[in-house]
Amino acid sequence: MRIIRFFLLIxxxxxxxxxxxxxxxxxxxxxxxxxxxxxxxxxxxxxxxxTDSILMAAAQGQSDYLASYCNYSCNGHxxxxxxxxxxxxxAAGYVLTSGMNVVENWAGGNxxxxxxxxxxxxxxxxxxxxxxxxxxxxxxxxxxxxxxxGSIYFILDVAVRYGSGGSSTGVGSTVPTTAVTAQVALVxxxxxxxxxxxxxxVDTGQALWSIAAAYDVTVDQLLVLNGLSEDDFISVGxxxxxxxxxxxxxxLTATITPRPPTRTPIPPQTAQSVSTQAEETASxxxxxxxxxxxxxxxALVLICGVGLALVVIGTISKDKKPPQEGx
Numbered sequence: 001m002r003i004i005r006f007f008l009l010i011x012x013x014x015x016x017x018x019x020x021x022x023x024x025x026x027x028x029x030x031x032x033x034x035x036x037x038x039x040x041x042x043x044x045x046x047x048x049x050x051t052d053s054i055l056m057a058a059a060q061g062q063s064d065y066l067a068s069y070c071n072y073s074c075n076g077h078x079x080x081x082x083x084x085x086x087x088x089x090x091a092a093g094y095v096l097t098s099g100m101n102v103v104e105n106w107a108g109g110n111x112x113x114x115x116x117x118x119x120x121x122x123x124x125x126x127x128x129x130x131x132x133x134x135x136x137x138x139x140x141x142x143x144x145x146x147x148x149x150g151s152i153y154f155i156l157d158v159a160v161r162y163g164s165g166g167s168s169t170g171v172g173s174t175v176p177t178t179a180v181t182a183q184v185a186l187v188x189x190x191x192x193x194x195x196x197x198x199x200x201x202v203d204t205g206q207a208l209w210s211i212a213a214a215y216d217v218t219v220d221q222l223l224v225l226n227g228l229s230e231d232d233f234i235s236v237g238x239x240x241x242x243x244x245x246x247x248x249x250x251x252l253t254a255t256i257t258p259r260p261p262t263r264t265p266i267p268p269q270t271a272q273s274v275s276t277q278a279e280e281t282a283s284x285x286x287x288x289x290x291x292x293x294x295x296x297x298x299a300l301v302l303i304c305g306v307g308l309a310l311v312v313i314g315t316i317s318k319d320k321k322p323p324q325e326g327x
Contacts, residue, residue: 028114028115028144029144030056030059030060030063030141030142030143030144031051031142032115032144033115033118033142033144033154033156034049034051034140034142034156036115036116036119036233037049037119037132037140037142037156039233040119040132040133040207040233041132041133043202043204043206043207043233043234043235043236044133044204044207045204046133046135049137049138049139049140049158050138050139050140051139051140051141052094052139052140052141052159053141054089054092054093054094054141055089055092055094055102055139055140055141055157055159056141056142056143057092057093057141058085058088058089058091058092058094058141058157059104059141059142059143059155059156059157060141060142060143060144060145060155061079061080061088061092061143062076062079062085062088062106062143062155062157063106063143063144063145063153063154063155064143064145065079065080066079066106066108066145066153066155067145067146067147067151067152067153068147070108070147070151070153076106076107076108076153076155077104077106084102084104085102085103085104085157086101086102088157089102089141089157089159094159096159097161099161099162099163099164100138100159100160100161100162101159101160101162102157102158102159102160103130103131103134103157103158103160104131104155104156104157104158105123105128105131105132105154105155105156106153106154106155106156107122107123107153107154108151108152108153108154109122109151109152109153109154110150110151110152111146111150111152113152115154116229116232116233118154119132120207120208120209120219121209121219124209131156131158132156132158134158134160136160136161136162136163136164137158137159137160138159138160138161138164139158139159140156140157140158140159141156141157142154142155142156142157143155187200187203187206187210187211187213187214187215188203189214189215190242192243193245195245195246196243196244196245196246197241197243197244197245197246198215198241198242198243199239199240199241199242200215200239200240200242201237201238201239201240202234202235202236202237202238202239202240203236204236206234206236207234208222208223208234208240211240211242215242215243217242222240222241222242225241225242225244226240226241
């Protein structure tokens with residue numbers, strides 16, 4: 001029982017003596033970071049940067065320092081070995097010749113931060129890409145450290161000899177850094193296919209971040225559409241789905257619906273005869289004072305008869321009158 005307690009006590013003391021940020025089991029390794037950077041360079045047709053043990057030690061010392069004291073609020077380029085990366089590299093024993101310098105990238109994240117995200121999101125701007133895609137890079141070192149609070153810090157130190165094209169390392173004094181522009185290949189946007197989908201074929205010097213920028217989408221969208229993870233890298237000639245095909249819309253059959261009446265139907269009317277002008281004239285001639293021709297004839301006969309009777313009566317009366325004197 002005493003032996004068990006003794007070993008437990010030793011284990012507790014060892015854990016207590018470990019410096020903060022030295023435990024990195026859950027974090028990616030520094031060699032993983034270098035491999036990812038060299039894969040990026042391969043996409044741009046650049047050669048891999050050889051690893052240097054002194055630069056590895058300098059970069060790891062800086063990441064350990066940030067994991068112990070930074071807490072996301074410090075300048076990651078400032079460390080105990082010097083203000084600049086070249087100063088820390090020289091302090092660690094790396095010798096620079098005339099025309100050489102050490103340039104550096106740093107990033108802070110958490111336990112879920114991947115190397116792919118660091119490269120294609122945190123370091124996707126021109127300045128950080130210049131460090132990783134430097135054509136005159138001759139050596140590289142990296143450090144990845146995890147703090148006790150779960151924070152993770154990434155350091156990438158690249159030694160460059162300007163004008164060398166990445167030929168070799170050298171020995172000598174430091175020189176100021178000059179501006180270098182990475183040769184990032186332009187992305188030619190693909191024409192949508194007949195079904196509306198857009199497929200981009202990766203060309204030399206292209207990466208997911210540059211393809212996403214050209215098509216105005218995010219890197220995460222490309223990862224999801226193509227079933228990729230943040231740790232995957234694309235290669236020249238690979239087809240990248242940028243936009244899925246349109247969803248077919250069902251064809252609707254038109255149904256003819258009778259239009260409802262807007263006015264009350266008028267019942268059919270019996271056709272009526274229309275008298276002509278001749279008929280109206282004849283009718284007018286046949287009717288006088290509302291009597292037809294036959295009735296008018298009878299009336300005239302009757303009148304004539306009455307008149308004749310009166311004449312006869314008058315004549316008879318005259319013949320019977322007594323004669324007067326002088327007649």
